[in-house]
Amino acid sequence: MSPDTSSTRPSNAQLADKTLNKKVDALLAKMTLEEKVGQLVQFSSGAPTGPGTCRQGYDSMIEAGQVGALLNVADPKKANAFQRIAVEKSRLHIPLLYGFDVIHGYRTVFPVPLGMASSFDPPLVEATARMAAQEASADGIRWVFSPMVDIARDARWGRIIEGSGESPYLGSAMARAYVQGYQGTSLSNPDSVAACVKHFAAYGAVVAGRDYNAVDMSDIMLRQVYLPPYQAAIDAGAATVMSSFNSLNSVPATADPYTLTTILRKEWDFNGFVVSDWGAVGELIAHGIALDDATAAQKAISAGLDMDMESGAYHARLVSLVRTNTVPESTVDEAVRRVLRVKNALGLFDHPYVNENVTPYQATAAKRMLARRAAEESIVLLQNRATEGQPKLLPIGTHVKTIALIGPLADAPGEMLGSWGGQGNPADAISLRAALEQRMKANGGQLLYAEGTQILTQSETGFDTAKQAAQKADLVVVALGEDAPAMTGEAASRAHLDLPGNQEQLLKTIVAVGKPVVLVVFSGRPLVLNWAAQHVPAIMEAWYPGIEAGPALANILFGNTNPSGKLPVSFPRAVGQEPLYLSQFPTGRPAAGVDLSHPPTDGVEKYVSRYIDVRNSPLYPFGHGLSYTEFSYSPVTLNKNSIPLAQIMSAPNHGTAQPVIQAATTVRNTGAVAGTEIAQLYIQIRGASVEEPVRVLEGFQRVTLQPGESKHILFPLSFNELSFINVKSQRVVEPADYTVFVGGSSTATQSAKFQIVH
Ligand code: BGC
Numbered sequence: 048m049s050p051d052t053s054s055t056r057p058s059n060a061q062l063a064d065k066t067l068n069k070k071v072d073a074l075l076a077k078m079t080l081e082e083k084v085g086q087l088v089q090f091s092s093g094a095p096t097g098p099g100t101c102r103q104g105y106d107s108m109i110e111a112g113q114v115g116a117l118l119n120v121a122d123p124k125k126a127n128a129f130q131r132i133a134v135e136k137s138r139l140h141i142p143l144l145y146g147f148d149v150i151h152g153y154r155t156v157f158p159v160p161l162g163m164a165s166s167f168d169p170p171l172v173e174a175t176a177r178m179a180a181q182e183a184s185a186d187g188i189r190w191v192f193s194p195m196v197d198i199a200r201d202a203r204w205g206r207i208i209e210g211s212g213e214s215p216y217l218g219s220a221m222a223r224a225y226v227q228g229y230q231g232t233s234l235s236n237p238d239s240v241a242a243c244v245k246h247f248a249a250y251g252a253v254v255a256g257r258d259y260n261a262v263d264m265s266d267i268m269l270r271q272v273y274l275p276p277y278q279a280a281i282d283a284g285a286a287t288v289m290s291s292f293n294s295l296n297s298v299p300a301t302a303d304p305y306t307l308t309t310i311l312r313k314e315w316d317f318n319g320f321v322v323s324d325w326g327a328v329g330e331l332i333a334h335g336i337a338l339d340d341a342t343a344a345q346k347a348i349s350a351g352l353d354m355d356m357e358s359g360a361y362h363a364r365l366v367s368l369v370r371t372n373t374v375p376e377s378t379v380d381e382a383v384r385r386v387l388r389v390k391n392a393l394g395l396f397d398h399p400y401v402n403e404n405v406t407p408y409q410a411t412a413a414k415r416m417l418a419r420r421a422a423e424e425s426i427v428l429l430q431n432r433a434t435e436g437q438p439k440l441l442p443i444g445t446h447v448k449t450i451a452l453i454g455p456l457a458d459a460p461g462e463m464l465g466s467w468g469g470q471g472n473p474a475d476a477i478s479l480r481a482a483l484e485q486r487m488k489a490n491g492g493q494l495l496y497a498e499g500t501q502i503l504t505q506s507e508t509g510f511d512t513a514k515q516a517a518q519k520a521d522l523v524v525v526a527l528g529e530d531a532p533a534m535t536g537e538a539a540s541r542a543h544l545d546l547p548g549n550q551e552q553l554l555k556t557i558v559a560v561g562k563p564v565v566l567v568v569f570s571g572r573p574l575v576l577n578w579a580a581q582h583v584p585a586i587m588e589a590w591y592p593g594i595e596a597g598p599a600l601a602n603i604l605f606g607n608t609n610p611s612g613k614l615p616v617s618f619p620r621a622v623g624q625e626p627l628y629l630s631q632f633p634t635g636r637p638a639a640g641v642d643l644s645h646p647p648t649d650g651v652e653k654y655v656s657r658y659i660d661v662r663n664s665p666l667y668p669f670g671h672g673l674s675y676t677e678f679s680y681s682p683v684t685l686n687k688n689s690i691p692l693a694q695i696m697s698a699p700n701h702g703t704a705q706p707v708i709q710a711a712t713t714v715r716n717t718g719a720v721a722g723t724e725i726a727q728l729y730i731q732i733r734g735a736s737v738e739e740p741v742r743v744l745e746g747f748q749r750v751t752l753q754p755g756e757s758k759h760i761l762f763p764l765s766f767n768e769l770s771f772i773n774v775k776s777q778r779v780v781e782p783a784d785y786t787v788f789v790g791g792s793s794t795a796t797q798s799a800k801f802q803i804v805h
Contacts, residue, residue: 176228203256442606
């Protein structure tokens, strides 16, 4: 546990503090309407991150006070040049705010967020975000479009890579960690950056996993599953929010007063500002709720959307909307106040410039050390079977003198940076090939390398060479997966979730050689790995591990590091199972206990909630991940069997984080090597007024144990963990039966029961 430093962290309340914001009020009083609108306008200057040609010639607009923020400027000289115009030439000298997509590192690239979530290690995530903030702020960037906290339960959606997966509990823990890392101890520190929690709201639930598609869901689902990570980020002090591209229950999020005002401002008391996603104000026309950009601007600002990123609708229309009394000036004032408060909190009025004479970036030992640790903790060992009397295949033993490394991801440093690689440089990334070559040389062995195939091709011309390499080797490592820039991230939804191109064919060819095979998968989403799961003894999910990909993987393959990552998303057996996630509802005809491996034959098997051609369960479940050691769990104990409802409901705020009951277990390392286990706690509620999921993650702890060592661990449970949303959209506890499960994955079997009673 990291020490509680919450009192020294920037808070949402500070953004509304009247004394701290005297300067803002004084400034607002002097501003013309045009200058006010200027503060609500953001344009891109640099490599565009969305459709459309970016404007040019910002100098005169900045001088006229028509631009409040820019994005995609990643050069201190350029940042200072624009800033000089804003601060020295514009009438009121208001500094610009620079935003950038710093998603998993800026120059030092860490694992993609889905990989970081696999670490189940919030302090580690915080440390990576801190480093990213330091590097980005050195380039003049004081605002990052991160964290992306959209709960994603559909592996078809390309942007699943950008978030922390399917669980609101894990997602909230990660959301807090990112915000704390970015914003540091004070927003005014020159190396702090304002976080931007995105994409608000429920973007991860787009129909059929197709990017930018609509979202339609109940308020219970919204509040129970999708909203908690955004709220956690705001409670941690996130200074800004980005609205999402999707519509939510028929209202585009960019112009949704329910999410932007009722929930965000009124319920959560958010005092920062909201920026649209790229061009999204203008997209209200395509959504069909505006026939022109004036109506689009009017609907967005009235809903609570403060800043227009890139669409130009505020720039073009907002002044006249106010002049014609279509939008009250007080609405614009409120938005401007919010933007200026964030600029003020960042200290931009006092320190608008950045040092241009910085030493060029170096991936120093300290940076690499953090990147390697993050990569190691993000890698998930999916399976590691023993074959024909042999011990488990991994870690690789000393008898292995020749390794064949095969596959299109084996020597692809650029791919290791994943999507949204910030200002990362492929030259800083170490591939698996480079790391294994060095390792084998040091061991007196040799590495044979063959690409085998490309990521997206049907050509088999490389198969023979790959086969020959495999024949000469004691062991084969096959590195397969998706092409990060083309197949993951934004605008990269897939209807097929298998290994792309003919990679599975290559794998079959190599397995047929008969040598022990380890499969390393690089992907931005869960893939369907059925064939591999049956025929390849050892499989690792590496995601995209960042600049230290190769050394981290080598450490794990050889057992210098014991893997500890756990899946933050369920891996399907078939695309047709998607959206696939642990916390499904039980239904009135649960399929539990039915062997689904055969077509249903009798009435009992037929009339249950199931598919006739695939099992309901995932191939690899949420929370799953193996180690080179084994852990045992003692039976779960509770410090009480029942809790009176009144004890919880009568406490101020229902006692929110005050523990009302505690689960305990002893975790023991029963194997031969030291290892880290991520002990997980799941809750099932039965007997409440609404149907509750079969299991929900409500706690986890990292425990590092030497062989034979054990540790007694406690999971305190408070209103936060025990409550749920009722039909009135209220977060409540009710008299109900609770079962807690504790173990090393979501299939944990150790359980204990208690009740909440009248
Ligand atoms: C993405 C955002 C990103 C923005 C700015 C959009 O296309 O959806 O996540 O922050 O571009 O680059």
